[in-house]
Amino acid sequence: EPEVTQTPSHQVTQMGQEVILRCVPISNHLYFYWYRQILGQKVEFLVSFYNNEISEKSEIFDDQFSVERPDGSNFTLKIRSTKLEDSAMYFCASSVGQGNTEAFFGQGTRLTVV
Amino acid sequence: QQPVQSPQAVILREGEDAVINCSSSKALYSVHWYRQKHGEAPVFLMILLKGGEQKGHEKISASFNEKKQQSSLYLTASQLSYSGTYFCGTERGSGNTPLVFGKGTRLSVIA
Numbered sequence: 001e002p003e004v005t006q007t008p009s010h011q012v013t014q015m016g017q018e019v020i021l022r023c024v025p026i027s028n029h030l031y032f033y034w035y036r037q038i039l040g041q042k043v044e045f046l047v048s049f050y051n052n053e054i055s056e057k058s059e060i061f062d063d064q065f066s067v068e069r070p071d072g073s074n075f076t077l078k079i080r081s082t083k084l085e086d087s088a089m090y091f092c093a094s095s096v097g098q099g100n101t102e103a104f105f106g107q108g109t110r111l112t113v114v
Numbered sequence: 115q116q117p118v119q120s121p122q123a124v125i126l127r128e129g130e131d132a133v134i135n136c137s138s139s140k141a142l143y144s145v146h147w148y149r150q151k152h153g154e155a156p157v158f159l160m161i162l163l164k165g166g167e168q169k170g171h172e173k174i175s176a177s178f179n180e181k182k183q184q185s186s187l188y189l190t191a192s193q194l195s196y197s198g199t200y201f202c203g204t205e206r207g208s209g210n211t212p213l214v215f216g217k218g219t220r221l222s223v224i225a
Contacts, residue, residue, distance in 0.1 A: 033212055041217070042116070043156060043201060048212040056212055091155055098211060100144050100163055105155040 002026045004106035006092050012112045013082055021077045021109045023092030032075045033093040033103065034067065036060065043091065048098070049075065055098075082113045115140055117204045119216035126192045126223045134219045136202030137184040145178050145185040146203040146213055149196075156201060159187075189221070197223045 005024045013019050025032050034046040047057040049067055064080045075094075079086055089110050093103040117138045124132050136145060144163050148156035162178035162185060174196070178185045189196055199220045203213035 031212075035215075043150075043215045043218075045206065045212055045214050056206060100161065102158045102161060103146075103213065104158070105148075107155050 002104075004092055004094055004104050006090075006106035006109050008109060009107065010110045010112070012114060015084060015113055016081050019079050019082055019111065021079075021090050021092075021111070023075045023077070023106055024073050025075055025092065025094030026104055027073070029094035029096055029104075031055075031095045031098045031103075032069070033095075034077045035091040035093060035105075037089045037091065037108075039088070046077075050098070079111075082111075084113050087111055087113045116214045117145075117202050117216040119200075119202055119219050121219060122217070123220040124222070126189075126196075126221065128194060128223055128225055129191050132189045132192060132221065134187040134189070134200050134202075134221070135184060136186070136204075136216055137182075138204050140183070142178070142180060142183050142185075143205050145176070147176055147185075147187050148201045148203060148215075149198045150201065150218070151198040159200075192221075192223045194223050194225065197221055 007022045032049045035043050037043045045058050047061045048055045066078045068076050089108045091108045092106045095101045095103040117136050120135045126132055146161050147159040150156040173190045176187045199218040201215045201218045203215045205211045206214050
């Protein structure tokens with residue numbers, strides 16, 4: 001069964017460093033998302049991406065965040081200068097359509113900023 | 115605006131039933147239900163697209179009342195495997211937009 005894959009599964013970084021989280025969405029999906037989940041809390045929407053551009057972003061997705069689809073398969077989230085409060089599980093998701101179709105989630109990258 | 119879920123947590127014995135509610139202050143076009151087990155990704159359960167629609171998944175079903183802007187998830191004859199956190203997701207904007215999730219309902223099923 002096709003799945004969304006994320007790498008790495010765990011990332012520890014020092015405050016102020018840049019990190020890149022990688023995702024390979026399901027191949028025929030057109031919409032890609034990043035969500036974040038701080039330990040024990042809800043899943044928060046960060047950004048959606050369609051047709052090689054950001055279609056929506058939340059208030060959390062400020063200038064330190066960026067997304068890119070550098071080739072036909074990868075979808076990346078870059079955090080430019082990490083802060084302690086960026087520590088969270090980051091989930092990538094993809095879907096065929098938006099709104100009325102199922103979003104498939106990857107297993108997540110646990111980011112720890114020290 | 116995120117949907118509001120209730121209760122925050124519930125503990126059940128195997129075989130008991132539970133209802134998890136999800137409501138929104140804005141018009142809903144669809145409601146999505148996901149279950150997340152500890153340390154894992156959210157897993158899709160079902161989407162409800164129409165007012166009054168009911169759907170089922172194993173012994174888990176849901177209803178969607180468009181007029182009341184709410185959805186309920188029904189878990190009947192609960193099994194240990196039902197334990198996890200249940201999230202409802204509603205569309206961020208006016209249809210065909212990404213999901214925003216409620217804070218979740220933590221369900222624990224004990225033997």
